[in-house]
Amino acid sequence: GDSVTQMEGPVTLSEEAFLTINCTYTATGYPSLFWYVQYPGEGLQLLLKATKADDKGSNKGFEATYRKETTSFHLEKGSVQVSDSAVYFCALEGYSTLTFGKGTMLLVSP
Amino acid sequence: EAGVAQSPRYKIIEKRQSVAFWCNPISGHATLYWYQQILGQGPKLLIQFQNNGVVDDSQLPKDRFSAERLKGVDSTLKIQPAKLEDSAVYLCASSFGQAFDSRRELFFGEGSRLTVL
Numbered sequence: 001g002d003s004v005t006q007m008e009g010p011v012t013l014s015e016e017a018f019l020t021i022n023c024t025y026t027a028t029g030y031p032s033l034f035w036y037v038q039y040p041g042e043g044l045q046l047l048l049k050a051t052k053a054d055d056k057g058s059n060k061g062f063e064a065t066y067r068k069e070t071t072s073f074h075l076e077k078g079s080v081q082v083s084d085s086a087v088y089f090c091a092l093e094g095y096s097t098l099t100f101g102k103g104t105m106l107l108v109s110p
Numbered sequence: 111e112a113g114v115a116q117s118p119r120y121k122i123i124e125k126r127q128s129v130a131f132w133c134n135p136i137s138g139h140a141t142l143y144w145y146q147q148i149l150g151q152g153p154k155l156l157i158q159f160q161n162n163g164v165v166d167d168s169q170l171p172k173d174r175f176s177a178e179r180l181k182g183v184d185s186t187l188k189i190q191p192a193k194l195e196d197s198a199v200y201l202c203a204s205s206f207g208q209a210f211d212s213r214r215e216l217f218f219g220e221g222s223r224l225t226v227l
Binding site for chain 2: 004042043044097098100
């Protein structure tokens with residue numbers, strides 16, 4: 001079945017550092033890929049998405065590229081801020097449902 | 111625009127008791143989802159409704175969990191009797207579109223945290 005594997009956290013960075021959170025997936029066919037973010041005390045919200053190979057999703061300075069050859073969708077940001085501290089979930093859309101990874105907590109210190 | 115509303119936010123019960131969670135989706139969203147998020151894991155889909163019909167309930171433990179969506183608007187998820195392993199956050203989400211629809215962005219509520227003692 002479909003599955004998503006994310007790097008374990010927490011990821012601890014200083015402000016303005018470069019961020020990478022790795023995500024790989026297993027799926028049949030060509031799923032759409034997503035990153036969701038969950039800020040403390042809030043619900044999950046869509047951060048970015050990509051629907052086909054080589055697509056790049058971007059939002060709020062975050063980027064991720066759909067790499068079919070490596071079945072990956074790594075999340076990157078060039079300069080993180082304290083306000084980026086949250087839990088990040090990679091997800092894929094199979095036939096009709098979203099399958100999520102376990103989430104990666106990001107902690108950014110001033 | 112009002113978001114997805116869920117209640118209660120927190121619930122503590124003893125095992126073998128029953129509990130119900132309520133969700134009101136964003137107005138106009140035909141698709142409604144219930145997810146279970148156990149601590150340290152990603153959300154897992156329990157049930158998906160399209161209007162008031164069930165699209166997918168393959169991962170719903172039907173011996174103890176039930177869900178309904180009256181009139182295709184708000185929804186209730188019930189657990190009876192609860193087990194210790196049901197301790198989790200129950201997330202409700204809604205979307206305007208269906209699978210492979212570009213409008214299918216899921217909007218999540220803040221969740222209902224259940225603790226079973």
